[in-house]
Amino acid sequence: MAALDFDAELMLRVREGDGASFGVLLDKHRSSVVHFLFRMVQNRAVAEELAQEVFLRVYRSRATYEPTAKFTTWLFRIATHLALNALRDGRHDRSQERLDDDSGDLPARQVSDGRPNVEHALLNEARLEEIRRAIAALPEKQRAAVLMHKYEEMEYSQIAKVLNCSESAVKSLLFRAYETLRARLAHLA
Amino acid sequence: MVTPMNCPLETRETAELLLDYCRRRLSPERAAMLENHMQTCTACRGFAERQRAVWEALDGWEAAPVSADFDRRLYRRIEGETSWLERLSGRLRPLLAYRGVPVAAAACLVIAAGLLMERSATPVPTAAVAQKVNVEVQPEQVEKALDAMDLISEFNDKVRPEKPQAKL
Ligand SMILES: [Zn+2]
Numbered sequence: 001m002a003a004l005d006f007d008a009e010l011m012l013r014v015r016e017g018d019g020a021s022f023g024v025l026l027d028k029h030r031s032s033v034v035h036f037l038f039r040m041v042q043n044r045a046v047a048e049e050l051a052q053e054v055f056l057r058v059y060r061s062r063a064t065y066e067p068t069a070k071f072t073t074w075l076f077r078i079a080t081h082l083a084l085n086a087l088r089d090g091r092h093d094r095s096q097e098r099l100d101d102d103s104g105d106l107p108a109r110q111v112s113d114g115r116p117n118v119e120h121a122l123l124n125e126a127r128l129e130e131i132r133r134a135i136a137a138l139p140e141k142q143r144a145a146v147l148m149h150k151y152e153e154m155e156y157s158q159i160a161k162v163l164n165c166s167e168s169a170v171k172s173l174l175f176r177a178y179e180t181l182r183a184r185l186a187h188l189a
Numbered sequence: 190m191v192t193p194m195n196c197p198l199e200t201r202e203t204a205e206l207l208l209d210y211c212r213r214r215l216s217p218e219r220a221a222m223l224e225n226h227m228q229t230c231t232a233c234r235g236f237a238e239r240q241r242a243v244w245e246a247l248d249g250w251e252a253a254p255v256s257a258d259f260d261r262r263l264y265r266r267i268e269g270e271t272s273w274l275e276r277l278s279g280r281l282r283p284l285l286a287y288r289g290v291p292v293a294a295a296a297c298l299v300i301a302a303g304l305l306m307e308r309s310a311t312p313v314p315t316a317a318v319a320q321k322v323n324v325e326v327q328p329e330q331v332e333k334a335l336d337a338m339d340l341i342s343e344f345n346d347k348v349r350p351e352k353p354q355a356k357l
Contacts, residue, residue, distance in 0.1 A: 059267055128250060132250070172201065185247075
């Protein structure tokens, strides 16, 4: 019998009324959930609002939680579901608007001696803008698949469970997404 | 001596090999096979170079740190929900003690019916029901909770056939 992942064990403790275990789960996954949602909707406030909803749903469902899959699969399934809904509702679709707000990105990096280098910063900002636009232009499911594959380092099988499709469908999504990204971003090297 | 291989770009099924190579997920043996193949295949070499470039470009996109008050906001919302649930169960407790479960279940049905009626844009009966049981139940909260339950049970149904339920 497969061993429970540690997160699932924590969630079972939450089910038994251990609030501290919920805090541990939140601590462990807060950043990855917010960052995933931020890269999906490309708006910091919306991403944090959606992430709040994700953790709220995790907490609300503690009584009925069953460790039938990896905890992160379940977590990202909720996150993806909410992100896709938000994008479909048009609550935030960055691909339809000017990409000119800071949206919570880190400021362009400075050179190593600490002096701001305006030219370097502008160049870096332009690069980032290109990357954000390329990701925003991907169809939603392709976008979610790439973000989980690239930043969460998930396996095809886990992405498939999150997106509720077959592993070969995930490979196909990723193949098409990276094809588009190669065409748009490979010159950045 | 490295075993020669067919060009992975010839089929969609094997093209993932190149994605995995750029992600550094191939075993040393398979990576060596692919590198050997790339010495003579310009298509695969070009694919790998461009995929690496994309990979590195995406590495440069860092997300901002999460707001310092994220947890505080979340716990405030959790507390808010917990308190209305407690208020609700507090109101139902005397019913349970006095008449037993069927009465409490009937009370739940009354509340649920009230919420449904409110959602179907007939505010007057709902207000009357809410006043009767004297609890503040936000339809949005209930709707969200049900929504979450739907998602969870749908998820459990989806994953259950693939993997037997793990036990403690
Ligand atoms: Zn080849």
